[in-house]
Amino acid sequence: MYQAEESKPPKVVTGLPVSYDNSSSGTGPYSSTADTTSYQATIQVPPKPLEEWSTGLCDCFSNCGNCCLTYWCPCVTFGKVAEIVDRGSTSCGASGALYALVCCLIGCGCLYSCFYRSKMRRQFNLKGSDCTDCLTHCFCEPCALCQEYRELENKGFDMHIGWHGNVEQRSRGIAMSAAAAAPPPQPPMTR
Template sequence: MEKSGGPPEYQPAPTVAYQPQPAGQMYPDMQQQAPQQTVVIQQPTSTVTTVVTQQPTAMVGWSTGLCDCFQDVKSCLCSFICGNFYYATLATRMGENCCVGCSGYGAGCVPGGHMAMRSRLRGTHGIQGTICDDCIMASFCLPCAMCQLSREMDKLGYSPNC
C-alpha cells in the first residue's frame, strides 16, 4: 500500500439483485399492527319518571267576615284598646316572634307584619285571597282584620289568647 496525499481508494460495492415486493408486503417478516384505540361503550340506561298527581285542594273563604267583630267581643276590645300588645299576641300564637306583631298601629318594628301574617295563615290553610287584599286590610281595616285573624286562628285550633 502506497502512501500518498490523495484520497484513499475504495473497492466498488458488490452488486445486489433487487426484487420489488408485492404491495402490502414490503417487510414480510414484520406484521403491521393497527393503531390501538380505546373505545368506551356506554351502556343504555333506563329512566323512570314518576308523576305524582295531586288534586288541587279547594280554596275556602274566611270563616267569618271582616266586619263580624262583635262575634268575639274580647278580640274586638283588645284590638281597639291595646292593639300593639294584642297584635304581638297573635304573632306569638302563629309561632312568630312577637315583634312581627309590633308593625300594627305604626310602631314599625316589622313593616308589613300583619300582611305577612294574613298571607301565611291563608297559604297554610287554603283560605281564598290575595296579597293585595291582605295589604288593603292591613292598611285600612287593621283592627277588624286583627279580629278576623284571631277568630280564624281560634277556629283552626291555634293556642288561645292570653
C-alpha cells in the same frame, strides 16, 4: 347511502323506572346495559279547594273583649296571631313589640301585619290574595286582626296560652285519650 336506525320501543311513562336497551345485543327492551335511560312519571296531586274564612271581616263584635283590645292595643292581638302563625318561632311579646316599633317609626303597622295574613291564609288554605291582604290591613287594620284572631280560635287554638301551650295541651290530650282507651287495671288475685 341511508342506514336504517335501530327501532327502539316507545317511551312510555308509567310511574315506574324503565330502562331501554340501546345496544344491538338483543338482550331485550328491559335489560340494564351501560347505555340506558330511565324514565319516571311525576304524579301530581290536585290542590285542595280554598276554604272560606270562618267569620266575616266585620264580625268584630262577636268577641267584644278582643275587639276592644285590638282597637286600643293592636300590638297585643297581632303578637298572639303572629306567634301561632309562626308556630312558636317568635313569641307574642317579640312580635307585638316589633309591630309597635313599626307603628311608631313609620306609623303604618299594616305594612308588617299584612304579610302575616298572607302567611296564615296559605297555612290554612283560605281564600284571598296577597293584594286583598294588603288592602284589608291598610284600610281596616283592627277588623283584619280581629278576623285572624277569630279564625285561629275557630281552628281550635286557645289564643291565651300561645303556641307552646297549645302544643302541650294537645299532646296531653292525646295521652289522656290513650289512657282512657286503655282497659282498667285488674285487681290482684287473692285467696
